[in-house]
Amino acid sequence: xxxxxxxxxxxxxxxxxGAAAGAQGPAFSPLYQQIKxxxxxxxxxxxxxPGEAIPSEMDLAARFRVSQGTVRKAIDELAAGKLVxxxxxxxxxxxxxxxxxxxxxFLKLLPDAGDPTSEGPAQRAILDCKRxxxxxxxxxxxxxxxxxxxxxxxxxxxxxxxxxxxEDLWLPGQxxxxxxxxxxxEDQGPMYALFETEFGVxxxxxxxxxxxxxxxxxxxxxxxxxxxxxxxxxxxxAYTYNDAPMELRRGLYRTDTHHYRNELN
Amino acid sequence: xxxxxxxxxxxxxxxxxGAAAGAQGPAFSPLYQQIKxxxxxxxxxxxxxPGEAIPSEMDLAARFRVSQGTVRKAIDELAAGKLVxxxxxxxxxxxxxxxxxxxxxFLKLLPDAGDPTSEGPAQRAILDCKRxxxxxxxxxxxxxxxxxxxxxxxxxxxxxxxxxxxEDLWLPGQxxxxxxxxxxxEDQGPMYALFETEFGVxxxxxxxxxxxxxxxxxxxxxxxxxxxxxxxxxxxxAYTYNDAPMELRRGLYRTDTHHYRNELN
DNA sequence: CAGTGGTCTAGACCACTGG
DNA sequence: CAGTGGTCTAGACCACTGC
Numbered sequence: 001x002x003x004x005x006x007x008x009x010x011x012x013x014x015x016x017x018g019a020a021a022g023a024q025g026p027a028f029s030p031l032y033q034q035i036k037x038x039x040x041x042x043x044x045x046x047x048x049x050p051g052e053a054i055p056s057e058m059d060l061a062a063r064f065r066v067s068q069g070t071v072r073k074a075i076d077e078l079a080a081g082k083l084v085x086x087x088x089x090x091x092x093x094x095x096x097x098x099x100x101x102x103x104x105x106f107l108k109l110l111p112d113a114g115d116p117t118s119e120g121p122a123q124r125a126i127l128d129c130k131r132x133x134x135x136x137x138x139x140x141x142x143x144x145x146x147x148x149x150x151x152x153x154x155x156x157x158x159x160x161x162x163x164x165x166x167e168d169l170w171l172p173g174q175x176x177x178x179x180x181x182x183x184x185x186e187d188q189g190p191m192y193a194l195f196e197t198e199f200g201v202x203x204x205x206x207x208x209x210x211x212x213x214x215x216x217x218x219x220x221x222x223x224x225x226x227x228x229x230x231x232x233x234x235x236x237x238a239y240t241y242n243d244a245p246m247e248l249r250r251g252l253y254r255t256d257t258h259h260y261r262n263e264l265n
Numbered sequence: 266x267x268x269x270x271x272x273x274x275x276x277x278x279x280x281x282x283g284a285a286a287g288a289q290g291p292a293f294s295p296l297y298q299q300i301k302x303x304x305x306x307x308x309x310x311x312x313x314x315p316g317e318a319i320p321s322e323m324d325l326a327a328r329f330r331v332s333q334g335t336v337r338k339a340i341d342e343l344a345a346g347k348l349v350x351x352x353x354x355x356x357x358x359x360x361x362x363x364x365x366x367x368x369x370x371f372l373k374l375l376p377d378a379g380d381p382t383s384e385g386p387a388q389r390a391i392l393d394c395k396r397x398x399x400x401x402x403x404x405x406x407x408x409x410x411x412x413x414x415x416x417x418x419x420x421x422x423x424x425x426x427x428x429x430x431x432e433d434l435w436l437p438g439q440x441x442x443x444x445x446x447x448x449x450x451e452d453q454g455p456m457y458a459l460f461e462t463e464f465g466v467x468x469x470x471x472x473x474x475x476x477x478x479x480x481x482x483x484x485x486x487x488x489x490x491x492x493x494x495x496x497x498x499x500x501x502x503a504y505t506y507n508d509a510p511m512e513l514r515r516g517l518y519r520t521d522t523h524h525y526r527n528e529l530n
Numbered sequence: 531c532a533g534t535g536g537t538c539t540a541g542a543c544c545a546c547t548g549g
Numbered sequence: 550c551a552g553t554g555g556t557c558t559a560g561a562c563c564a565c566t567g568c
Contacts, residue, residue: 028544028545030544030555030556030557031556031557032556032557050337053534056533056534056535057534057535058533066557066558067557067558067559068558068559068560069337069556069557069558069559070556070557070558072535072536073556073557075535081530082530085518086535086536086566087534087535087565087566088534088535088536088538088564088566089533089534089535089564089565089566089567090534090535090565090566090567091531091533091534091535091566092535105529106529108527108529110542139329205528205530206528206529206530207526207527207529208526208527208529208542209525209526210475210497210520210524210525210526210527210529211497211520211524211525212477212478212495212496212497212498212518212520213298213477213495214479214495228493230477230478230479230496231477231495232475232493232497233475233477233479236529253477254473255477259470259474259475259476260474260475260476261473261474261475262364262373262470262472262473262475262527263470263471263473264370264373264470264471264472264473264501265346265347265470293563293564295536295537295538296537296538296562297537297538318553321554322550322553322554323553323554331538331539332538332539332540333539333540334537334538334539334540335537335538336552337555338537338538340554350552351554351555351556352546352547352553353545353546353547353553353554353555354545354546354547354548354552354553354554354555355546355547355548355552355553355554356547356552356553356554357553420567427544525561
């Protein structure tokens, strides 16, 4: 029998589906993709919180009237996108930036020598946190209108006492209403973890544009390097569900004792 | 029945396998992983050349006495690692750096405005190509002994007439015996494509370490920027089968009109 | 021991490609 | 039209976790 979730917008085409209307076909979508979309919707709706287990594959198969293998393939893709984490014998869990053994999931800066644990945790200092109106480029990056309220944060990360990262970040005002410098300062753990628990914003993926620039006087003071020192400029846009941009971050990295590491496939 | 490829070193443990010897278990390996390893061996042995089709899933299933689904899962992983490319209705093909619509698979430098095609193909100039003995750091990167013969190449890539990338690369002397400046200069297409066709060396993955540095006088002249200009320093090690390093490449990128793009998941 | 994810099968059917 | 990859199923069994 042809499988089809009748209540779905994009159903599986069994046989007599083609030749519909005129323009570009019905966009055939496999069952497991539809299941994936449904699970994604539940994740986004917060049906299961970060760190919690989602229903077992058998349960989900029963719920969607589908075989375990189909649910499995849907979850496989979610796991590949790091939206969920599989743990054999235990279950499948909603991924979280908190309580993860990798502290900074999106930070690719590593010490030149030794493993990342050897230098211990980073020291963090919040320099500033203020509300303002989005400039043209910030608005474009965050898919807002120029003049919309945004939050700007400036902070410094130090490793082994050496200031290494100076970053400014901009957040849309609406979702992050109530975020203050004090709240940021008192927080332990990754900033993205706080975003999850306090504001319900999950960062799922990000894009970075990297350049080499020269430190200006102010940046030099903050990073304790002479003006003109080459620094890595890392502009990141982080996205949540539906590819909605939720953070613009401009970082300056000292690369005299650290390097940005990337793997190519 | 328990499936097992008796002629394989690491067979599937059916039931009575545990408690063997003493130290760390028998390292259970699923069937599809064993199949993957077998296909990998054939790829490495050159049983199918880059660009050619490998046998169909059904054929491989028959050859290995395994179900199609198991072969499929093995090929899935090979495709994920970009060792192989699937094309529905046609077959599965050995991946190649040549004739691929993406010209430079490992190059992440993009123009700030417009798509990569807008500036047309890069102009390439070979500055140097000589044999020498590996220094300590080159030897370490290429898993050679200091003093082993290596090939050093220096070239410049220009986009729209502007010199943008200056790179030195080191290749182990043995596999690349016969490579000359003339051969490099007359070549069209990606360098990795030439490595494949002429020397049978397939680059499968790479790691990059990125830093910001200041151009020295000589580099400034070659890239047509003032000495002291911040440049992106990109050190790449490219690997072939068995994670064997086959190339060390040190690139300097101008980032005034281009940027290094990275996607984080 | 029950429950979970992980593997494997045999068979069916679908979508896509090319002759 | 035959051949290929792609999807889906129902059921079996294995490996791992925790009670």
